[in-house]
Amino acid sequence: MDKIDRKILALLQKDATIPVAEIGRKVGLSTTPCWRRIQKMEEDGVIKGRVAILDPTKINAGVTVFVSVKTNEHNEVWMRKFAAAVEEFSEVVEFYRMSGDVDYLLRVVVPDIAAYDAFYKKLISKIALTDVSSSFAMGQIKYTTALPLEFAILSDEEK
Template sequence: MDATDRKILAELQRDASLSNTELAARVGLSPTPCWRRVKQLEAGGVLRRRVALLDGPALGLGTTVFVAIKTRHHTAEWLDAFARTVSSFEEVTEFYRLAGESDYLLKVVVPDIAAYDAFYKRLIAAIELSDVSSAFAMEEIKYTTELPLG
């Protein structure tokens, strides 16, 4: 990956709706080589997909909860079942396995605290967990999907 590929990725991170012609102009290429580079980035798995970013509060999804989970289970079978279970909840927008005090971290987006409580009850009914701690975001100060490309 060279500097031109990084420019392409930076532009697409800012606005994935750019036409190939617009993108090519912004990165200093003609359309055909630009299109080829985008296709290579897609084929290589660097460019995973292009999406629209929605405004949660405008859609009635104004509550973000970070959920730290601890478990006594550390087998491959349990992890597979846990990953399938958590991934099936549409409220979970991010899901990480951690090193440190907690084993997993979820980012959950819901309309309100009552909706989070309903999510929580479904989660603990679906799979055995040792500890679930929730932290409610009071304010979103910085949010970006743009990765630092140097």
Template sequence: MDDIDRRILKVLQTNADLPVAEVAEQVGLSASPCWRRIQKLEAEGIIERRVALLNPEKMNVGVTVFVAIRTSRHDEDWLRDFAAKVTQIPEVVELYRMSGEIDYMLRIVVPDIKAYDAVYKRLIAAVPLFDVSSSFAMEAIKYTTALPVDYAT
């Protein structure tokens, strides 16, 4: 990966809907070589997919809840069951296995606290959990889906 590929990725992370000619102009290439580079980045799996980012407020899911989970079980069967059930909850938009005192961290989006309570009840019914701690985001100071491209090799 070279600097031109990185510039292409920066542009596409800002707006993947741009015509190839416009991407090419922004990165200093003609359209055909730019298109070939984009196809190569897709073939290599660097560009996984192109998606539409929705406005949470307009989708009526403006409340973000971070949920820290601790479990007393750390076996593969429990993890498989937990992951299968939690990933089926549409309000859970991110799920991470953590190091340290917290075993799993979830980011959940809902319209209000009542809706979160319903998600919470589905979550605790899904699998045995030791501790569930919820924190409500008061303000999103920075939110981006764009990854830094400077480290790409």
């Protein structure tokens, strides 16, 4: 990866629909070399996909709930069973195994508290959990899908 790749990624993170010719112009490349770089980053898994980012309130999913899960089960079999159960829920948009006091953290999006309650009941019917704590987001202060590119490792000649 070099500085041009980082510039391309920065542009794509802001708007993945930007034409390749425009990206090339902004980073100082013609269309074909720019397209080749994008394809290489896709093949290498740097670019994992291109998606549309939706407004949750416009699709009736405006309530965000952070769900902290604690368990007494700390083994591979239980973890896989829990992950499989969580995978079934479209409401879960992020799912992490954590260090510290909480074992797992889920970000759940639903229309309202009643929908969260229904989700919760379905979740606990699928797997035994020691402790579940839910925190409802009162407002979103910052949200981005863009990752910081200053940490990307540059090739030796670019350092």
